[in-house]
Amino acid sequence: MGTVGYLLxxxxxxxxxxxxxxxxxxVRKIIEDASFPLFVSSVSAYEIMNKYRIGKLSGYSYIAxxxxxxxxxxxxxxxPVSTPHAHYAGEFSWVHRDPFDRLLAAQAYxxxxxxxxxxxAFSSLPWINVLW
Numbered sequence: 001m002g003t004v005g006y007l008l009x010x011x012x013x014x015x016x017x018x019x020x021x022x023x024x025x026x027v028r029k030i031i032e033d034a035s036f037p038l039f040v041s042s043v044s045a046y047e048i049m050n051k052y053r054i055g056k057l058s059g060y061s062y063i064a065x066x067x068x069x070x071x072x073x074x075x076x077x078x079x080p081v082s083t084p085h086a087h088y089a090g091e092f093s094w095v096h097r098d099p100f101d102r103l104l105a106a107q108a109y110x111x112x113x114x115x116x117x118x119x120x121a122f123s124s125l126p127w128i129n130v131l132w
Contacts, residue, residue: 005037006030006131007079007108009117010044010100017063017070024132027116038076041107045071047100084110096121 015022016031030036051057052064063070081103089106105128108115114129122130
């Protein structure tokens, strides 16, 4: 694919942590194969905790309440949000207004990562690689 690794969208991370059958076979193989570099954005921590706090992720209470411990055992590198990520997320022309998605798209682009997501909103971005 020509990329250095894969960035998990927040829903992909949640499903991977729950061993959810919603994951595609291709995605499941990548997540289970340690030779593929996986990254989890700090954006996902914020999105999970924010949505849990307002009651949108009640089915994921165990993950939200134990997120830091769970993530420390998950075979993925942390991708912090940098100033260039934030700048590009705010600057690029995309009608999608979700700030979490904008930051993930910017990180995938700047870091040359394939974004693992089944969110169709990302398909309108020809400048990032998306896999599902």
